Amino acid sequence: MKRTVPLRRITTLRRISFRRRGELNRYGPKRKKFLRDHPYCQFWLAENSVSEAHAIAQRGRVRIGKDSAKVSVPRSSTIHHRNKRRGARLLEERFWMAVSWAGHRFIEQQKKWARDRAYLTQF
DSSP: OOOSSOOOOSSOOOSSOHHHHHHHHHHHHHHHHHHHHOOBOHHHHHHTTOOHHHHHHTTTEEESSSSSOEEEOOBOOEEEETTOSOGGGGGOGGGEEEEOHHHHHHHHHOHHHHHHTTSSOOO
16 A cells, blocks of 8 residues: 555654763763863864973963974864764763864864874774
8 A cells, every 4th residue: 555645753853862962961061171171272282292281381372493482372162072972982081182173173174184193083
């Protein structure tokens, strides 16, 4: 028997499952604390060989070379997930990087380069 009228859904599908909603509720406060603990872009610091402790001690004004003037370190504004955000990986801080918006965009646009430098996982 062929149906002439399409099936109609009585209720709408949830956009976010209850489990994912719980993970996102835990993610928000952890994200804020992580960004507070890491105020400067970890991507910029790594690429310019500056330690995070030194940048914090200098309040974001560091010298890159011996004879150069001080440069401002970009502030971190987002979390980059090196191992994607799927499932429980969303809450695993060992795969997080506090990055500036420009740094995050660069990592996402240069995927092969980022994988070679371990800013993204290999799979």
